[in-house]
Amino acid sequence: MSEGTRISELFAASVAALTRERPDVVVLSAAGLLDGLECSREDSFLNAACGEQNLVLMASGLALGGKRVFAGACAAPLIGRAYDQIRAAVAIPGLPVCLVGLDAGFCSGHAGAPRQMFEDVALMRALPNMTVLEPADRASLSLLLREAASLEGPSYLRLGAGTLSLYDPEQGELRLGGGTVLRSGADITLCACGIMVQEALKAAEVLARQDISAEVVDCYSLHPFPSRLVLSSLQRTGCCVTAEEHFLPGGLFEIVSSLAAREYPVPVQPVAVRNGFGQGGASQELREYYGLTAAQIVSAAVLAWTCRRR
């Protein structure tokens, strides 16, 4: 079973639970993506049997009719093909539609470059009104889904990883515009999102053995961004590394470095996808090849730390 399959199953389970609590929630999916989804009521789930453009348009119509909609599809065609629809029928009128981009990043490694989406955060962040979320594990996935369901406007939930368990679901308290300090530290700030959060935690272990104490922040809310939280960390540490499974432009690196540049300039080193589009291969192998592992975070950390603001 590929990484991708497990993630969509997790999403299906979380969202099915949500429909049991809230009768106004409807889940739409593109063909076959959420087969076997067990919803409490027939009208809370629709297998739209159409392309992504109509998926987004129907989500817009359902929201206009008073529903809270979750529209799930593979991230690359969802954002790519339906961008005009997302922009004009969901973002401009500001409707309560949560677009769920499955298989973002190297999640579906075997599928090759066109299906590997690394610019979705950049595209969605640029839209006014659009909340952008990237959960790092299964518990935060279901907590963030719940938050998104209460949002009056549109949101994009990026799903690249979700099989892990980093958070305790009982203690969970994630909120839009928030972030979580998963590990405290005084020497360097490691901001990460999605699957890179676990890599950042591993890197922090390695750095600790070199007497560099790293603070790891899970930036699950990319927009609105937990600016105060991250700034206060930068003010204490004086240097930063960002880690994301995304292209360099428009993602976490640019969010943090522009924040630092405006408010508290510190060196910020990126770990991101930098050598072109993806390609076919096993997910983990691809991450190693494209430099998305703890090792790269450690090297970047050392670079940033040597130039740190004192």
Added chain:
Amino acid sequence: MDSGLLNELKERAKGVRRDIVGMLGLARSGCLSPSLSVVDILVWLYGAVLNVQPKKPWFEGRDRFVLSRTSAAPALYATLAERGFFCKDELWEYRRLGSLLQPFPEYRRTPGVDVSCGASGMGPGISLGLALALRTQGIGSRVLCLMGAEEASLGSVWEALGALEAVAPVRLTLVVNREIGGGDRPSEADEKAESTLTQRFESFGWPVVRADGHDMAKMNEALGALPEDEAGVLLLRTLWGKGIPSLEASAFRSEHLLDRQATERLLGELEVAAL
């Protein structure tokens, strides 16, 4: 259809046409000919078909109208103003900064506008979702979507047509307006194009009834022939620039920006044609 109502609606349509020319003349931009061609359809829908309350534009049980053919926005605004959804003075601010009336109709900004359809080809998909939401909540309202025949070649429209199966039954009528130009009598090529279009809708399971888009009595009859609680298509033939002879006869479909002189000339033509 009651002849008293019919005559009243025809009078309203004249007024709406005058308002559109005035609006676009003042704004010095906007699509005149596509707006004029759908006036009779809109006046009929808002006068005899849609269950709406101008003084309570958001009441829950209202019928919903979706303008997919956004180039006809001026016609929608003039019709809504005529019905009393907002003061007619707003028409003269069309396209101005801060106006109630945006170039593309905006939901929650303009009273009476139910849906923001940003670009062409979006109406049918949105209407399907909307009709589904209304049905699952037990709200008996109908959804009417006005789209241009030229939109039927867009991928998003094909997808929407095909998605009917997954959501049926829904109380949705697609009003498809097919414009012809240059004289009243349809040519053979036009007939063929209309048949092909009809077949396309029918192949996706949408029943089609055809009518003249400038004859309100015929349109009413045609709508009555479609199944009440299910999806269907009303295919209406209209004339480009209807109401102004020089535009109706025009071979060119490009729009000229209206200046004061042109506006007065067109208003004059409207007066004469209406007699």
